[in-house]
Amino acid sequence: MSQPKSSNIHWHGAIVTPEERQATVGQKGAVVWLTGLSASGKSTIARRAEQLLLERGHSAYVLDGDNIRFGLNKDLGFSPADRTENIRRIGEVAKLFADACVITLTAFISPYRADRDSVRAITPEGTFFEAYVQAPIEVCEERDPKGLYKKARAGQIPEFTGISAPYEEPLNPEMLIKTGEGSIDECAMQILKELAAKGIISL
Ligand code: ADP
Numbered sequence: 001m002s003q004p005k006s007s008n009i010h011w012h013g014a015i016v017t018p019e020e021r022q023a024t025v026g027q028k029g030a031v032v033w034l035t036g037l038s039a040s041g042k043s044t045i046a047r048r049a050e051q052l053l054l055e056r057g058h059s060a061y062v063l064d065g066d067n068i069r070f071g072l073n074k075d076l077g078f079s080p081a082d083r084t085e086n087i088r089r090i091g092e093v094a095k096l097f098a099d100a101c102v103i104t105l106t107a108f109i110s111p112y113r114a115d116r117d118s119v120r121a122i123t124p125e126g127t128f129f130e131a132y133v134q135a136p137i138e139v140c141e142e143r144d145p146k147g148l149y150k151k152a153r154a155g156q157i158p159e160f161t162g163i164s165a166p167y168e169e170p171l172n173p174e175m176l177i178k179t180g181e182g183s184i185d186e187c188a189m190q191i192l193k194e195l196a197a198k199g200i201i202s203l
Pocket of ligand 1: 036037038039040041042043044045107143145178179180181182183184187
């Protein structure tokens, strides 16, 4: 992990323990880190899972790729260094949300394994779940809800993941969500079931 630029800074711990916070809020926080190709279904699944969690009385929140690039990360592009910094910042935000006992669903391509592993490394043990949202690239290209594959094939988008930039598949994800096979609802429910199996929520 890199060192902070400043030296005269000190970490302040909370007076309440994580357990006391969880007891008061009534749930544990977690990071469900959805990763996968563009149009694999990350946003769709994350938003439906968020809705299903809220309907069941859980606090859940989606951090979504494009939206973050309008604000927090508006200074970043798609070069390898910027993609890494994009994920680093989102990882820090997701960690804070989870610390506040929110079930945080992130929907970012996050193509580099090392970047995803870095986020895993900063989150407490047992609270980070890598969810590989998987669909064959032909299926993603066929869906192409934002017309991005079409533009990438026409050479209008440089460094497009899966076409002119790499995607490093998760080696051992906690969740494998095959959106080419299940419906949107089935895929979203899979996340809730897996969170229940891991003791984050009860169904
Ligand atoms: P991403 O966030 O990965 O770029 P999106 O969620 O924006 O992908 O787009 C996925 C597209 O695929 C949407 O148009 C969605 O309706 C469609 N789709 C079809 N089946 C599924 C499924 N099982 N899960 C998720 N999305 C699906």
